[in-house]
Amino acid sequence: MAKNVLLKKEFDYFQNKGFLIKREFLKKEEIEKITNTMKKDPNFKSLFNKKVDLNKDKHLFSKNLERKILLWNDPGDDILGITSRLEKVVGAMEQLLVDEVYHYHSKITDVPFGRSGWSWHQDYGYWYHNGCLFPDMGSLFIPLEPCLVENGCMQIISESHKLGRIDHFKPEENDLTIHQERLEYILKNMERVDCELNVGDVLFFHSNSLHSSNTNTSGKTRLALLCCYNTKHNNPVREHHHPRYKKITKMHNDSIMSFNVNIFKKESDFVKNRTSTPLK
Numbered sequence: 574m575a576k577n578v579l580l581k582k583e584f585d586y587f588q589n590k591g592f593l594i595k596r597e598f599l600k601k602e603e604i605e606k607i608t609n610t611m612k613k614d615p616n617f618k619s620l621f622n623k624k625v626d627l628n629k630d631k632h633l634f635s636k637n638l639e640r641k642i643l644l645w646n647d648p649g650d651d652i653l654g655i656t657s658r659l660e661k662v663v664g665a666m667e668q669l670l671v672d673e674v675y676h677y678h679s680k681i682t683d684v685p686f687g688r689s690g691w692s693w694h695q696d697y698g699y700w701y702h703n704g705c706l707f708p709d710m711g712s713l714f715i716p717l718e719p720c721l722v723e724n725g726c727m728q729i730i731s732e733s734h735k736l737g738r739i740d741h742f743k744p745e746e747n748d749l750t751i752h753q754e755r756l757e758y759i760l761k762n763m764e765r766v767d768c769e770l771n772v773g774d775v776l777f778f779h780s781n782s783l784h785s786s787n788t789n790t791s792g793k794t795r796l797a798l799l800c801c802y803n804t805k806h807n808n809p810v811r812e813h814h815h816p817r818y819k820k821i822t823k824m825h826n827d828s829i830m831s832f833n834v835n836i837f838k839k840e841s842d843f844v845k846n847r848t849s850t851p852l853k
């Protein structure tokens with residue numbers, strides 16, 4: 574495991590609150606290089622904006638009613654993969670989850686103008702069904718543009734990881750969420766935090782932290798890169814649409830600027846559906 578990336582007080586904050594905002598964790602130029610690489614790539618444009626038949630291809634390019642997502646398993650050697658494998662990114666995650674971690678998947682998300690984004694959920698609401706027995710998993714939200722309330726930044730319920738895994742259900746035409754009555758009690762009794770982030774700031778969050786995205790009322794896009802990690806001791810007990818343990822090859826922290834990484838992913842690199850039978 575890497576040497577400590579985060580301060581003891583940041584570690585303690587994450588354990589207590591279930592999330593941690595780290596300002597200027599990455600450099601503006603690094604994020605600009607990622608965004609420019611992506612935006613000028615014709616593959617990205619066509620995949621991200623592709624309209625899909627929701628009955629056939631639910632989870633890839635879901636220009637769904639409420640949000641957009643592109644998701645891949647293998648981090649790869651392109652600029653997005655390198656970002657998810659930076660020493661300080663993986664090192665911080667290992668510190669927070671107190672074990673070696675591996676790349677579980679990454680995704681690019683956007684909340685289109687006028688849409689309300691992701692419903693309230695825990696990521697472990699999904700991953701529990703994949704044979705990951707422990708919730709010892711986490712994500713890193715990296716804004717590729719400023720993520721503010723007005724363009725649909727993430728919101729998180731502080732300390733909600735202490736609630737344990739909550740039952741989720743899937744409403745018609747929408748993503749997994751928790752039941753309304755429980756949600757109302759949680760919102761009334763616990764602190765909801767708008768995670769407003771500038772380019773370079775990042776948000777680490779625990780897989781049992783309840784989160785959703787604000788409505789994008791701004792007319793601007795809200796692109797973000799989310800990198801998700803599982804711990805080695807939590808190797809899934811079964812094969813499914815995300816990988817089992819595979820050692821991560823860490824990259825030097827200056828790799829985004831110093832490598833020639835102007836390749837974007839191919840269509841076949843993306844996860845098309847998540848149809849594995851859920852573990853009961």
Ligand SMILES: O=C(O)CCC(=O)C(=O)O
Nearest residue numbers: 682690691727785786797
């Ligand atoms: O991009 C966002 O606002 C949230 C995405 C999210 O929660 C997810 O993909 O699980």
Ligand SMILES: [Fe+2]
Nearest residue numbers: 694695696784
């Ligand atoms: Fe999520």
